[in-house]
Amino acid sequence: MAELSFTKEEIKEIDQIRAKFPTAKAATLQVLWVAQRKYGHVEPPVQKLVAETLELPASHVHGVASFYTQYYKEEMGKFVLDVCTCLSCQLCGGYEILHHLEDELGIKAGETTDDGMFSIQEVECLGACGYAPMLQLTNGVYVNNLTKEKADKLIKNLKEGKMPDFESNPMPKLEKRNQAAS
Amino acid sequence: MAQDWRNFEPLLIPDIPNLENIEVYQENDGYKALRDILNAKDDTWTRENVTNEVKEANIRGRGGAGFNAGLKWSFMPKPDGGPRYLACNGDESEPGTFKDRKIFEYNPHLFIEGAIIAAYAMSVDTIYVYIRGEYISWVHMLQKAVDDAYEKGYLGENILDKGVDIDMHLTYGAGAYICGEETAMLESLEGKRGYPRTKPPFPAQNGLWGRPTTINNIETLANVPLVINNGAQWYKDIGVENHPGPVLYGISGHVKNPGVYELPSGVPVLDLINEVAGGIRGDKKLKALIPGGSSTPVLRADQLEGVTMDADSMREAGSMMGTAGMVVMDEDTDMVDVLWRISHFYHHESCGQCTPCRDGTGWLEKVLLRIKNGEGEIKDLDLLLDLTTQMEGRTICALADAAAWPVRHTINRFRDEFEAKCKKSVHAVA
Numbered sequence: 001m002a003e004l005s006f007t008k009e010e011i012k013e014i015d016q017i018r019a020k021f022p023t024a025k026a027a028t029l030q031v032l033w034v035a036q037r038k039y040g041h042v043e044p045p046v047q048k049l050v051a052e053t054l055e056l057p058a059s060h061v062h063g064v065a066s067f068y069t070q071y072y073k074e075e076m077g078k079f080v081l082d083v084c085t086c087l088s089c090q091l092c093g094g095y096e097i098l099h100h101l102e103d104e105l106g107i108k109a110g111e112t113t114d115d116g117m118f119s120i121q122e123v124e125c126l127g128a129c130g131y132a133p134m135l136q137l138t139n140g141v142y143v144n145n146l147t148k149e150k151a152d153k154l155i156k157n158l159k160e161g162k163m164p165d166f167e168s169n170p171m172p173k174l175e176k177r178n179q180a181a182s
Numbered sequence: 183m184a185q186d187w188r189n190f191e192p193l194l195i196p197d198i199p200n201l202e203n204i205e206v207y208q209e210n211d212g213y214k215a216l217r218d219i220l221n222a223k224d225d226t227w228t229r230e231n232v233t234n235e236v237k238e239a240n241i242r243g244r245g246g247a248g249f250n251a252g253l254k255w256s257f258m259p260k261p262d263g264g265p266r267y268l269a270c271n272g273d274e275s276e277p278g279t280f281k282d283r284k285i286f287e288y289n290p291h292l293f294i295e296g297a298i299i300a301a302y303a304m305s306v307d308t309i310y311v312y313i314r315g316e317y318i319s320w321v322h323m324l325q326k327a328v329d330d331a332y333e334k335g336y337l338g339e340n341i342l343d344k345g346v347d348i349d350m351h352l353t354y355g356a357g358a359y360i361c362g363e364e365t366a367m368l369e370s371l372e373g374k375r376g377y378p379r380t381k382p383p384f385p386a387q388n389g390l391w392g393r394p395t396t397i398n399n400i401e402t403l404a405n406v407p408l409v410i411n412n413g414a415q416w417y418k419d420i421g422v423e424n425h426p427g428p429v430l431y432g433i434s435g436h437v438k439n440p441g442v443y444e445l446p447s448g449v450p451v452l453d454l455i456n457e458v459a460g461g462i463r464g465d466k467k468l469k470a471l472i473p474g475g476s477s478t479p480v481l482r483a484d485q486l487e488g489v490t491m492d493a494d495s496m497r498e499a500g501s502m503m504g505t506a507g508m509v510v511m512d513e514d515t516d517m518v519d520v521l522w523r524i525s526h527f528y529h530h531e532s533c534g535q536c537t538p539c540r541d542g543t544g545w546l547e548k549v550l551l552r553i554k555n556g557e558g559e560i561k562d563l564d565l566l567l568d569l570t571t572q573m574e575g576r577t578i579c580a581l582a583d584a585a586a587w588p589v590r591h592t593i594n595r596f597r598d599e600f601e602a603k604c605k606k607s608v609h610a611v612a
C-alpha cells in the first residue's frame with residue numbers, strides 16, 4: 001500500500017473533532033471513523049496513519065480499533081449486511097432472514113462474495129427491536145421489518161446501485177385512547 | 183394509579199408535527215423552562231433549587247437502574263474552578279430497548295433543554311452526548327438540533343445573555359454494548375477501549391479526565407423540563423407514586439403492533455400487551471414476558487396478573503422495570519433457544535476484564551448450546567445455576583449479573599422445558 005495520508009479537508013475535520021476534547025487521545029474513535037470512511041477499513045497501515053496524525057502510540061490505536069466491532073479489521077464487501085439475530089429479531093425470524101441472505105449470496109456470515117460486492121455479518125441488538133427482523137447496511141441506514149421478499153429486493157436494488165432510504169418509525173397513535181375513557 | 187392511562191396525553195413526544203424543528207419547539211413552550219430558570223429575578227431557580235425540585239420530583243433513571251436523578255446530581259462536589267462534566271448516555275444497546283432514538287428523532291430539543299438545565303444545576307461547563315455508533319442516522323438528527331440550539335443562544339458562551347457558559351458535544355461509539363455501562367462510557371469518551379472502571383472512586387468525584395462527572399440517560403434528562411415547567415408535585419401525580427412520570431415503553435416480540443409507546447408509569451403489563459400493542463400475533467396465547475431489556479428476569483404469563491410497569495410492582499412479581507423494553511413471547515416460543523441467544527449476547531459483549539464474567543458467560547453459553555442441541559443432561563441445569571451464583575456480585579461491573587439473572591430465572595421458571603431437552607440418562611463423568 002502506498003503511503004497513506006489525510007487530505008487538507010480531512011485534517012480540518014480532525015481538528016474540529018479534537019477541539020471537542022481536552023486530549024488528543026479522546027479523538028481516537030472519531031478519527032478511526034474518518035479513516036474508515038476514507039479507506040473502507042482500519043487495517044494496520046490505516047491505524048498507523050491515525051496514530052501518527054494524533055501523535056499517539058500505534059499500540060493504543062490498535063487496541064481501540066480491535067475493541068469495537070464496527071471497525072472493519074480487513075477489507076469488506078462494497079455492501080455490508082449486518083443482520084440482527086438478537087432476542088427480538090430471533091423471535092421475529094432474524095435467523096430465517098440471515099440464512100436466506102446466506103443462500104441467496106452463496107456465502108456464510110463473516111464472509112464476502114467473490115466479486116467483492118457483499119459481506120454478511122451476524123450482529124447483536126441494533127436498537128430496532130420493534131421493527132424486527134432488521135439489518136443495518138454498511139454502518140449506515142437500517143432496513144426494518146424484513147421479509148424474504150424485502151431482503152431480495154434490497155439485494156437487487158443494491159446490485160443496481162440503488163441505496164435504501166432512511167425509514168422513519170413514528171410513534172404509533174393509540175386510536176382507542178380517548179374513546180375508551182369516555 | 184392516579185388516572186387511567188387511556189386518558190394520558192404524551193409529554194415527552196407529544197403528537198405535534200415537526201417538533202424537531204427548533205421554531206416549532208419554541209412555539210410550543212420549548213426552552214421556556216431554561217428561560218424561566220435563567221431569567222428568574224428572585225432566587226426561585228438557584229442551582230440548588232433546580233436540583234431540589236428535580237430530586238423532589240423523583241425522576242427515576244430511565245437507563246435501567248432507576249436512581250433518583252436529582253439525588254444523583256446532588257452528589258457532585260462543590261465547584262473548584264476546574265472543568266465539570268455531564269455525560270449523557272445514548273448508548274442504548276440492551277436487547278429489547280429502542281426508545282432513546284425516538285427522542286433524538288421526534289423531540290431532540292426536549293432532551294437538549296433538559297441536559298442544559300442539568301448542567302446549570304450542577305455547575306457543569308461541558309456536556310458530552312455519547313451515542314452508539316450504529317445510531318449514526320440519529321447522531322446526524324441530534325447534531326442538527328444542537329447546531330440550532332447554539333444558533334439561538336441556548337448553548338455556548340453567555341447563554342441568553344445571563345453569563346452562563348455551557349457547551350454540548352456529540353460523539354459516538356463504534357459497536358460495544360459495554361460502553362453503555364457508565365464508567366465504560368467514560369473510558370470510551372476518553373478515546374480508549376470500553377473497560378468499566380472499579381468503583382469507588384465514583385464518577386461524581388473522579389469521572390472524565392479525573393474531574394467531577396454525572397451520567398444520565400437521554401430519557402431521564404428529557405423529563406427535566408417537564409418538572410421545571412409544571413413543578414415536582416404535578417410530575418409526581420403522573421403514574422405511580424414511587425416511580426412517577428411518563429415512560430417510553432418499547433414493546434417488541436410477538437405482538438401485533440410493536441413500537442415505542444409513551445404512557446404513564448405503572449400501566450398494567452397485560453394492558454400494554456393486549457390493548458396497547460394489540461395482543462399476540464396470529465391470536466396465539468401469551469407465554470412469557472421479559473419486562474425491561476434482556477437482563478431483567480423473564481415472567482411467565484401466569485405471573486403477570488395485576489402486575490404493573492414500575493419498580494415496586496416488578497420487584498414483587500420477581501423481576502425489574504429495567505429500560506421498559508418489553509419483549510413479548512407467544513406460546514410457541516422455545517425458552518431454551520431464547521435463553522441460549524441471550525447468553526450468547528452477554529458472552530459476546532463481556533469486556534473480559536474479570537474472570538468470573540469472561541469465563542462464566544462463556545460457560546453459560548456453551549452449556550446452553552449443549553442443552554439446545556439435545557446433548558445436555560439434567561445435571562447441566564444445576565451446573566448453570568451454580569455458575570450464576572459464582573458470577574454474581576464478584577465483578578467490576580454489572581454485566582456479569584445481567585448475564586446471570588436471565589439464566590437463573592428462566593431455568594427456574596421454565597424448568598420442565600429445559601429438562602425435556604436434556605438427555606434422560608446420567609453419565610458418570612462427562
Ligand SMILES: Cc1cc2nc3c(=O)[nH]c(=O)nc-3n(C[C@H](O)[C@H](O)[C@H](O)COP(=O)(O)O)c2cc1C
Nearest residue numbers: 243244245271273274275362363364398399402580
Ligand atoms: C452492562 C451495562 C450496560 C448499560 N447500558 C446502558 C445503556 O445502553 N444506556 C443507559 O442509559 N444506561 C445503561 N446502563 C446503565 C448506566 O450504567 C447508568 O446507570 C445510566 O446511564 C445512568 O443514567 P440514569 O440514572 O439516568 O438512568 C448500563 C449498565 C450496565 C451495567
Ligand code: SF4
Nearest residue numbers: 533535536539577579
Ligand atoms: S463484569 Fe464483565 S463486562 Fe463488566 S468489567 Fe468485568 S468482565 Fe468486563
Ligand code: FES
Nearest residue numbers: 084089126128129
Ligand atoms: S433484537 Fe434486533 S434490533 Fe434489537
